[in-house]
Amino acid sequence: MSITKENKKNLINEFAKSDKDTGSTSVQIAVLTERIKNLTEHFKTHKKDNHSKRGLVSLVNKRKKLLNYLFRKNKSEYSDLIKKLNIRG
Numbered sequence: 016m017s018i019t020k021e022n023k024k025n026l027i028n029e030f031a032k033s034d035k036d037t038g039s040t041s042v043q044i045a046v047l048t049e050r051i052k053n054l055t056e057h058f059k060t061h062k063k064d065n066h067s068k069r070g071l072v073s074l075v076n077k078r079k080k081l082l083n084y085l086f087r088k089n090k091s092e093y094s095d096l097i098k099k100l101n102i103r104g
Contacts, residue, residue, distance in 0.1 A: 018049050030096075040085045041096050047078040048100050 018026075023046060027037055030045045054071045058064065082103075086093045097103050 018046070018053060022049065030099075040081050040088075041092060044078055044081050044085070044096060045100060047074055047081070048102060050074055051078065 026045045026049060027042055030039075030041045031037065032039055032041070036042060051071065051074050054067060054074070057067065058071075061067075082093065082097075085096065
C-alpha cells in the first residue's frame with residue numbers, strides 16, 4: 016500500500032524545484048497521488064477494507080486542499096502538474 020523509498024525519491028527528483036526541495040506543494044501532491052494510486056489498486060482485491068478506505072478519503076482531501084492552494088498561488092504550475100500527474104480530467 017505504501018510507496019517504496021526509491022519510488023518516492025524518483026518522484027521528489029522529478030517534481031522538485033531545486034536539489035534540496037522535498038516539501039514544496041508540487042512534490043507533496045505527487046507523493047500523495049502515488050499513494051492514492053497504490054490504495055486504489057489495493058481496493059481492487061480487498062473490497063471490504065474499510066479502515067484503509069478512511070485513510071484514502073483523508074489523502075484525497077489533503078491532495079484537494081494542496082491543489083486548491085497551488086491553483087490560487089501559481090496557476091501555470093498547477094496546470095502543468097495536473098497534466099503531468101494525469102488528474103482532474
